[in-house]
Amino acid sequence: MRKLTNMESVVIYYGKDIVTSKNIDVEKKYIQHADVSVFEHCFGVACLSVYISKKLNLNVNKRALIRGALLHDYFLYDWHVKDENHNLHGFRHAKIALNNAERDFLLNPIEKDIIQRHMFPLNIKLPKYKESIIVCAADKICTLWEMLTYIRI
Ligand SMILES: [Fe+2]
Ligand SMILES: [Fe+2]
DSSP: OOOOOHHHHHHHHHHHHHHTSTTHHHHHHSEEETTEEHHHHHHHHHHHHHHHHHHTTOOOOHHHHHHHHHHTTTTOSOTTSOOGGGTTHHHHHHHHHHHHHHHHSOOOHHHHHHHHHTTTTTSOSOOOSHHHHHHHHHHHHHHHHHHHHHHTO
16 A cells, blocks of 8 residues: 555544545545546545645644545535436535535534535635635646546646
């Protein structure tokens, strides 16, 4: 097994109960973009969020930043499968992820905002905290990277 990077270790330190929880196995099974699972995507967004906050020297609530990023796509279904409950996935999944995360974990207001508003500007409500803005940006960067890597541009 390869050695964890510093960022991966920090993410696991603050999010251990999340990354080892039962429903995370569901995330590992489902694809998010290209050949990347929902879990890999969320883990990558958490790592990049830590990296961005460090590079920009921002004073953030690191625990909330990481936990919100890990749970931002906690919708727990395969959005590629055609089903009326999966309609308008892009618009609806942030709210679904928040409901699931509130059911399974104790969340603070920053973590809730990160999950609920990560789809800005598709969901028009502006992220309220700097942690939410960082995760919102990291999510877009990771998504683009996952897709470009897949088509090998
Ligand atoms: Fe999302
Ligand atoms: Fe995402």
